Every structure is written in structure tokens, then in C-alpha cells.
Amino acid sequence: MNATIALAGNPNSGKTTLFNELTGARQHVGNYPGVTVEKKEGTYKQDDISLKIVDLPGTYSLTAYSLEEVVARDFLVQEKPETVIDIVDASNLERNLYLMLQFMELGIPVCMALNMIDVSEKRGIEIDTKKLSELLGIPVVPTIARTGKGKQELMKAAADLVGSNTKPLPLEISYGDDIDNALAEMEVMITDAMFLTQTYPARWTALKYLENDEQIRSIGDAKNPGLSAKLKKITDRVSSHISNTLNTYPEAVIADHRYGYIRSIIRQDVITYQQDQDRLRISDKIDRIVTNRFAGPLLMIAIIFGLYQFTFTYSETPVGWLESFFGWVGGIAETNLPDGLVKSLIISGIIDGVGGVLGFVPLIMFMFLGISLLEDSGYLARVAFMLDRVFRIFGLHGSSVMAFIVSGGIAGGCAVPGVMATRTLKSPKERLATLLTVPFMNCGAKLPVFVLLIAAFFAENKAMMMFIITLIAWGGALLAAKFLRMTVIKGASTPFIMELPPYHLPTFKGLAIHTWERTWQYIKKAGTVILGISIILWAMMTFPGLPETQTQIFEQQRQTLLSAAPSAVVAEIEAPDGKKDDETEISEPAQQLNDKLLAVDRVEAETALKHSIAGRFGTALEGLTQFAGFDWRTNIALVGGFAAKEVVVSTLGTAYSLGEVDPEEIGSLSDVLANDPGWNPLVAFSLIIFTIFYAPCFVAVVCIAREAGSWKWGAFSMVFNTVIAFILSITVYQIGSIIL
Amino acid sequence: MDIIIVSIIIAAAALYIGNIFFQKFKAARSGKSGCGCSTCPEGKNCNAAYPSSNNSLNQ
Amino acid sequence: MQKLGMRQMKKKQSGTITSILADGELGRRIRDMGLVPGTKIQIMGRAPLYDPVALRAMGFTLTLRNNEANYIIVEVEEAK
Numbered sequence: 055m056n057a058t059i060a061l062a063g064n065p066n067s068g069k070t071t072l073f074n075e076l077t078g079a080r081q082h083v084g085n086y087p088g089v090t091v092e093k094k095e096g097t098y099k100q101d102d103i104s105l106k107i108v109d110l111p112g113t114y115s116l117t118a119y120s121l122e123e124v125v126a127r128d129f130l131v132q133e134k135p136e137t138v139i140d141i142v143d144a145s146n147l148e149r150n151l152y153l154m155l156q157f158m159e160l161g162i163p164v165c166m167a168l169n170m171i172d173v174s175e176k177r178g179i180e181i182d183t184k185k186l187s188e189l190l191g192i193p194v195v196p197t198i199a200r201t202g203k204g205k206q207e208l209m210k211a212a213a214d215l216v217g218s219n220t221k222p223l224p225l226e227i228s229y230g231d232d233i234d235n236a237l238a239e240m241e242v243m244i245t246d247a248m249f250l251t252q253t254y255p256a257r258w259t260a261l262k263y264l265e266n267d268e269q270i271r272s273i274g275d276a277k278n279p280g281l282s283a284k285l286k287k288i289t290d291r292v293s294s295h296i297s298n299t300l301n302t303y304p305e306a307v308i309a310d311h312r313y314g315y316i317r318s319i320i321r322q323d324v325i326t327y328q329q330d331q332d333r334l335r336i337s338d339k340i341d342r343i344v345t346n347r348f349a350g351p352l353l354m355i356a357i358i359f360g361l362y363q364f365t366f367t368y369s370e371t372p373v374g375w376l377e378s379f380f381g382w383v384g385g386i387a388e389t390n391l392p393d394g395l396v397k398s399l400i401i402s403g404i405i406d407g408v409g410g411v412l413g414f415v416p417l418i419m420f421m422f423l424g425i426s427l428l429e430d431s432g433y434l435a436r437v438a439f440m441l442d443r444v445f446r447i448f449g450l451h452g453s454s455v456m457a458f459i460v461s462g463g464i465a466g467g468c469a470v471p472g473v474m475a476t477r478t479l480k481s482p483k484e485r486l487a488t489l490l491t492v493p494f495m496n497c498g499a500k501l502p503v504f505v506l507l508i509a510a511f512f513a514e515n516k517a518m519m520m521f522i523i524t525l526i527a528w529g530g531a532l533l534a535a536k537f538l539r540m541t542v543i544k545g546a547s548t549p550f551i552m553e554l555p556p557y558h559l560p561t562f563k564g565l566a567i568h569t570w571e572r573t574w575q576y577i578k579k580a581g582t583v584i585l586g587i588s589i590i591l592w593a594m595m596t597f598p599g600l601p602e603t604q605t606q607i608f609e610q611q612r613q614t615l616l617s618a619a620p621s622a623v624v625a626e627i628e629a630p631d632g633k634k635d636d637e638t639e640i641s642e643p644a645q646q647l648n649d650k651l652l653a654v655d656r657v658e659a660e661t662a663l664k665h666s667i668a669g670r671f672g673t674a675l676e677g678l679t680q681f682a683g684f685d686w687r688t689n690i691a692l693v694g695g696f697a698a699k700e701v702v703v704s705t706l707g708t709a710y711s712l713g714e715v716d717p718e719e720i721g722s723l724s725d726v727l728a729n730d731p732g733w734n735p736l737v738a739f740s741l742i743i744f745t746i747f748y749a750p751c752f753v754a755v756v757c758i759a760r761e762a763g764s765w766k767w768g769a770f771s772m773v774f775n776t777v778i779a780f781i782l783s784i785t786v787y788q789i790g791s792i793i794l
Numbered sequence: 795m796d797i798i799i800v801s802i803i804i805a806a807a808a809l810y811i812g813n814i815f816f817q818k819f820k821a822a823r824s825g826k827s828g829c830g831c832s833t834c835p836e837g838k839n840c841n842a843a844y845p846s847s848n849n850s851l852n853q
Numbered sequence: 854m855q856k857l858g859m860r861q862m863k864k865k866q867s868g869t870i871t872s873i874l875a876d877g878e879l880g881r882r883i884r885d886m887g888l889v890p891g892t893k894i895q896i897m898g899r900a901p902l903y904d905p906v907a908l909r910a911m912g913f914t915l916t917l918r919n920n921e922a923n924y925i926i927v928e929v930e931e932a933k
Contacts, residue, residue, distance in 0.1 A: 115881075119882070149887040305880065309885065313889045332909075345907070346901070347901045395796040395797055444902065549918075550905060550917070551886060551921065554913075583814065589804055590811060756819065
């Protein structure tokens with residue numbers, strides 16, 4: 055059997071869980087053509103049944119008001135899947151039936167997965183599935199997607215539907231005389247003219263005209279302007295009549311009647327309640343505290359701070375192991391590779407570059423684990439609920455909270471999906487303000503930068519520092535949004551109607567999957583993009599090498615030192631296992647000579663570095679950046695950060711590694727920075743501020759340009775952000791220098 | 795000898811990175827879909843790792 | 854039996870919706886979620902800054918801004 059089944063349902067009905075259960079690993083994630091709405095496809099195989107499953111976006115209805123709904127219904131009428139499985143939350147049957155009716159009105163073969171019946175049973179909600187099935191005229195299969203219960207029966211029912219090959223008649227609900235008469239009139243006209251009848255049932259098209267459905271109307275205008283105009287006239291007639299007699303309008307009457315129809319079904323003893331439904335549920339009790347006037351915000355702060363504390367504390371050991379590991383690998387390379395360019399590339403470019411980024415994987419993983427926990431439990435919806443009012447003061451929207459969090463509002467995210475999450479904001483003003491400020495968040499790529507600097511300079515107060523960084527990022531974003539709002543045109547606000555799903559104890563499996571997926575992405579990026587960029591930056595920091603004349607001068611200096619020293623001492627140093635063996639005690643004068651030689655090497659290395667392309671570029675920028683406390687090495691790193699923020703860390707790793715000539719001094723990058731005289735907490739803090747605010751990485755800029763509709767906005771975000779970053783870090787550094 | 799090896803590696807890295815960025819550029823210009831994350835192939839949705847845009851928060 | 858805009862309802866108060874005054878997308882969204890005349894609702898609470906409001910209807914919890922709740926007229930029950 056070769057058929058396609060579409061999976062539909064309300065958000066939070068367990069659709070994704072069911073999809074995962076049915077398709078297992080046989081999934082493929084893509085996009086619906088031309089839009090960034092997620093399209094998940096997979097295959098279901100059982101015995102001799104093999105079905106293609108397409109996961110439609112979760113929706114409450116099929117209007118033309120949102121991209122997801124249009125995508126869902128376009129898929130249904132154009133791709134014409136053989137069957138639709140509507141996943142219904144058994145505890146929410148009434149509201150879930152609203153969507154079901156719309157499938158039935160479209161005349162699509164549909165069967166119902168009555169999901170989460172364990173939850174509904176616990177709440178004392180008993181559903182007579184047989185009665186429900188009879189009254190609706192469709193198969194109803196109880197399921198628990200989380201455990202897979204009912205899966206086979208469901209797919210058998212679906213397969214049967216496909217096999218029976220019957221096209222059900224579109225459901226016709228009565229919408230009251232006024233509308234019913236108009237529908238009849240329009241239906242005749244539509245059928246006669248074969249107006250869109252290939253795709254949509256005639257009555258459905260008529261209904262959409264009455265509902266003022268933008269998509270259908272514009273399709274109609276294009277297809278048959280004359281008829282479309284006539285249909286619109288009928289609509290206007292009915293509208294004014296309803297407005298005069300009932301003081302409402304067709305779309306409202308239609309919605310009301312749909313629920314009336316639903317109630318007429320439900321009322322026939324489909325549901326029996328064994329418990330008082332008004333009783334407070336556990337979720338409600340939790341919410342009493344979590345969204346409480348005083349406890350709510352305090353709890354939010356405590357949770358976020360607690361997350362940071364947890365992450366820093368438990369990741370410290372694993373991060374230490376990784377640092378040692380990379381140090382050890384570096385050591386082996388140092389001893390075993392012949393001196394030369396390849397060795398430098400491998401050690402300074404690759405190991406010290408990418409290693410700097412990979413070393414933080416355990417920390418990143420703990421952070422992601424915490425975020426997944428907050429998301430999967432449903433807590434973040436409460437955060438949006440509590441912050442909506444605050445966000446509105448700054449010209450943003452409660453839904454912007456989600457975009458912020460996705461971008462790394464708490465920690466570890468990416469501005470790219472955050473920018474895309476703004477698609478749900480209808481007001482151009484809200485959207486633009488949100489998408490220009492989400493790059494300020496602590497994305498996963500900026501985390502290594504912060505962690506590096508915190509470990510080096512703020513080791514006593516890691517969690518607190520991270521928390522302060524988060525506050526600065528949010529504060530900056532909100533203020534920037536307010537500023538932008540005052541300069542961007544007004545628009546109608548997006549409704550903030552949001553369901554608060556019951557709290558839900560995340561499954562271990564779900565947490566593990568979410569955490570691992572993101573961690574793996576971080577690792578992959580390090581091993582590919584960051585690696586590539588590190589190599590390129592190494593090249594820019596190595597070439598052109600010092601000219602002969604210069605190297606000769608340094609060699610001269612070394613020779614001078616060697617000839618000045620007594621031959622016995624020289625012999626000590628140049629013994630075969632001399633410099634490399636740090637267990638052999640060498641005499642005081644030998645030690646001094648060694649140190650002096652190393653000093654020459656160091657100066658040579660630094661001169662070479664400054665002489666390279668990157669070095670010259672970094673030095674050139676020093677004129678400006680010195681006011682923020684940045685030296686030429688930091689400048690190179692920040693420029694590298696335009697490609698990807700992790701590169702700031704990897705570049706610093708390479709730059710200091712190239713300057714590090716004593717192979718016995720293998721310290722982690724944070725140790726190196728902490729001991730470097732050019733660095734101190736103020737410089738670190740200034741760099742942190744700069745990193746929070748400056749231009750988004752290239753990929754994010756492209757995304758912003760695309761979502762905002764013009765490259766102008768992409769360029770704006772680069773310039774605007776960098777200027778803010780400079781102003782802030784210079785201010786911080788200058789004031790700090792005076793006070794401290 | 796060294797310089798040859800190193801040049802090859804650098805060239806390979808440059809091509810690789812250049813290609814990634816070029817792909818992103820191209821995708822943006824043609825208005826094609828895709829999340830744009832540098833590690834995702836075109837069209838793959840990183841919403842798998844981040845909250846989906848069609849969760850209860852959005853209508 | 855009093856008729857109030859939902860905005861004016863107090864926490865724990867319940868009632869039945871009598872009419873929705875909103876149109877366009879907002880009106881549609883409100884109705885799609887089941888807030889239609891005849892639906893029983895109960896106010897669960899409000900956010901720390903008194904906005905948005907959380908209410909229970911048909912077994913689930915919904916949040917709305919106060920200026921959106923304004924459009925929903927509810928016949929409130931007598932205090933129990």
C-alpha cells in the first residue's frame with residue numbers, strides 16, 4: 055500500500071510524540087516550499103503496511119490568518135493525502151473537535167486519535183468512543199502516544215480508510231437561516247461555473263467567502279474575477295443583514311455555530327465526568343505560586359540563577375579533563391612533530407584553536423539540559439505570560455519572549471531560529487524590533503567567550519557573573535527595542551492569546567534527545583566551520599613571516615647570550631634532553647640563561663605575529679580599540695567573531711599559542727589570559743560587554759536581512775550593534791579605569 | 795615541503811568556508827527556505843533542536 | 854446576574870460568556886479557542902503586573918491580555 059497520511063491536531067495534543075512513535079528514526083525534516091514552516095515526513099512500517107506520514111503544523115483552526123494554517127490546508131487540498139489522522143487531546147475534546155469539523159467540512163477522509171486518555175481518565179473524564187465515532191461518522195481510536203498504546207489500532211484504522219477508497223461527503227453544518235440560504239445561493243453559482251471545484255468543495259468555498267478568507271478571495275479574484283465579485287456582493291448583503299438584525303457578523307456566527315454543533319454531539323452522553331471539573335489541578339496549584347505577584351518574578355530569577363550555578367559547578371570537572379586532554383594532545387604533537395609550519399598549524403591553529411571551543415562542551419551540555427528541562431516542563435510558557443506586560447512597555451510582545459529565549463535568552467541558543475520565530479508577530483513594528491534585538495542574547499556561540507573570561511577573571515563568582523551578563527543582555531535588548539520602536543512605524547498589535555499547557559514532567563528520553571541534539575550541533579560546528587576558520591586565521595597570523603633581516607637579528611641576540619655564558623652552562627642547556635626534560639634539575643645560571651633565551655624567542659614570536667596580515671590589521675585597529683582596553687590580538691579575535699562568535703575564543707587560543715614558545719608552559723587559555731599582564735578583570739568585562747552587543751555573526755545577519763525584507767536591515771544590525779558595543783565598552787573601560 | 799602541505803590545507807579550508815557562506819548567500823537571495831544555521835544543510839530545520847514555532851506560544 | 858467585561862472579573866470568579874465584541878483576526882482567534890457565547894469560564898489569576906489574565910474554559914487554561922478580554926462579555930455567577 056502506497057499512501058500518504060497527514061498528521062494534524064492542536065498544539066500540545068501529543069502530535070509530535072505520536073509522529074516520533076510512528077516513524078521512529080525514519081524521519082526527515084524539511085520545509086514546506088517557499089516558507090520556513092517545518093515539514094516533517096517519515097515512514098510507518100508494520101507488517102505489510104508501509105505509509106508515508108506527513109506532520110502538519112499544529113493549529114487550532116484552518117483560517118487564513120496564519121502561515122501555519124494556510125500551509126496545512128494548502129497541503130491537504132493540493133497534495134490530497136489519502137487520510138488525515140487528527141490527534142485530539144482527550145481532556146480537551148470540545149476545543150479539539152473545532153479543528154476536526156473543519157477537516158470534515160473539506161470532505162477529507164479523517165480518523166481520530168483520541169490521545170492522552172490516561173491523563174483524561176485520571177481527571178475523571180470518560181469518553182464513550184463508540185458513541186463519538188457513530189455521531190461523527192469517523193473512526194475513533196484511543197491512544198497514549200507517549201507509550202505507543204493504540205498505535206497499531208490507529209494505523210490499522212487509517213490503513214482501512216485508505217483502502218476503502220471512499221471520499222466522504224463534505225460535512226454540512228447549519229449556520230442559521232441567513233447564512234444557510236446565502237450558502238445555497240453561492241453554492242449553485244460556484245458549481246455551475248466550476249469555480250475552484252477541483253480543489254475545494256463548493257460549499258466550503260462559499261463559506262470562506264462569507265468568512266472573509268483572504269487567501270480564498272484572492273485566489274478567486276485571480277481565477278474568475280466576475281464570479282468572485284458576485285460572491286463578495288452576496289457576502290456584503292448577508293453581513294449587513296446580520297449586523298442589523300443580530301448585531302454581529304458572519305464569521306462570528308459561523309464560529310458560534312460550529313461550537314453549537316460540537317455541543318450537540320457532546321451533549322449526547324459522549325463525555326461523563328467522574329470528578330468535579332472545577333477542582334484545582336496540580337498545574338493550577340503550581341501556577342498559583344509560579345505566577346504569583348511576588349513569588350513569580352523571584353522564582354524566575356532564582357531558577358535562572360540556579361541553572362547557572364548548577365551548570366558551572368557540575369561542568370567544572372569535565373571541562374578540566376578536556377582541557378588536560380587537549381593539553382596532552384598538544385604536548386604529543388609538540389614532542390613528535392618536526393619543527394615547522396605544519397607543526398605550527400596543527401598545534402596553534404587546530405589544537406589550540408578548536409580545542410578552545412570544544413573544551414567547553416560539557417558546560418554547554420549542562421546548560422542545554424537545563425534549558426530543555428524548563429521548556430519541556432511547560433515553564434517557559436509561564437515566563438512569557440509574566441513578561442508580556444513588561445515587554446509591551448518596550449514595544450515588544452509576549453511572544454517576543456520566546457524568540458529571545460530561543461536566541462539564548464537564558465543561555466545557549468541561536469539568533470537564527472529566534473529571528474524566524476518572530477514570524478508569528480503580525481505587527482511589523484513588533485517584529486522588526488524583536489528581530490533586531492535578539493542577537494544581543496547569549497547565543498551558544500557566545501557562551502565559550504563568556505565562560506573563558508569568567509573562568510580567567512571572575513572565578514569566585516561564576517554563576518553571578520553569568521547572571522549579570524544575562525541581565526545586561528536583556529536590559530540592552532529591551533532598551534534598544536524601545537529606541538527602535540520610537541523610530542519605526544506603527545502597526546496593529548498581534549493578539550496575545552496563548553494556551554497554558556499543563557505542567558508536564560519531562561521524559562528522560564525527551565530531555566536526552568533535546569540536550570544531545572543541540573550539543574551535537576555545537577560540536578559539529580566546532581569541528582567544521584570553526585576548524586575551517588581557525589585554519590584560515592592561523593594562516594593570516596603566520597604569513598607573511600618575518601623577513602630574513604629580522605630573524606637574523608634575533609638569532610644574533612641568541613648567539614650573543616650563548617657566547618657570553620660559560621661553556622659548562624651552555625652544555626647543560628644544549629644537552630639532548632636538556633630543555634625538554636623538566637624533571638632534571640638544572641643549575642641556577644643555566645636556568646637564567648634558559649629564561650633569557652626564551653625571552654628572545656618570545657619577542658621574536660610576537661614580532662612575527664604582529665608582522666602577519668592579521669597582526670597588522672589588529673594593530674591598525676588599536677587606535678580606536680585601545681579606549682575599550684582591547685589590544686591587537688583581541689581585535690583580530692573580534693573581527694574573526696563576525697564569522698561565528700566561537701571564533702573569538704579559538705582565535706585568542708591561536709594568537710596566544712603562536713606567541714607561546716616555551717613548550718613546558720602548557721596552560722589552558724584561561725590560565726594564559728589570567729597571567730597575562732595585558733589582561734585584567736576590567737579588560738575582560740569590557741570585552742564581555744562588547745561581545746554581548748556587537749554585530750551578529752554573518753549567518754544571523756543574512757537571516758535578519760531575509761526576514762526583515764531587505765539588506766538594509768542586515769547592514770543596519772551590523773552597524774547599529776557594533777556602534778552600541780563600542781560606546782558601551784569604551785564607557786565601561788574608561789570609567790572603570792578611573793574608579794579602580 | 796612543509797609549505798606545500800600547509801598551503802593545501804589552507805586552500806581546502808578556504809574553499810570549504812567560502813562554499814558555506816556562498817550557499818547561505820545564494821539561499822537568501824533566492825528567498826528559499828531553511829534555517830540558515832551554518833551546520834545545517836539547506837532546508838533542514840533546526841527547530842528540531844529549538845522550540846518549534848508552532849507550539850502553544852504561537853497562534 | 855451581572856454582565857461584565859471579562860477584564861473586570863475577579864480571580865476565581867466564573868460565569869458564562871454572552872457575547873464577543875471583537876471582529877477580524879482577534880475575534881476569530883478568540884472564537885477558535887472556544888470562547889463563544891455559552892461557554893463557561895473561570896478566572897484563574899493574573900500575571901504579576903495584572904496583565905495578561907489566565908482563565909479556564911472547556912478544561913484548558915488560556916491567557917489573554919486585558920485589552921483583549923475587554924471584548925468578552927460574561928454573565929457572572931453570584932458569589933458562592
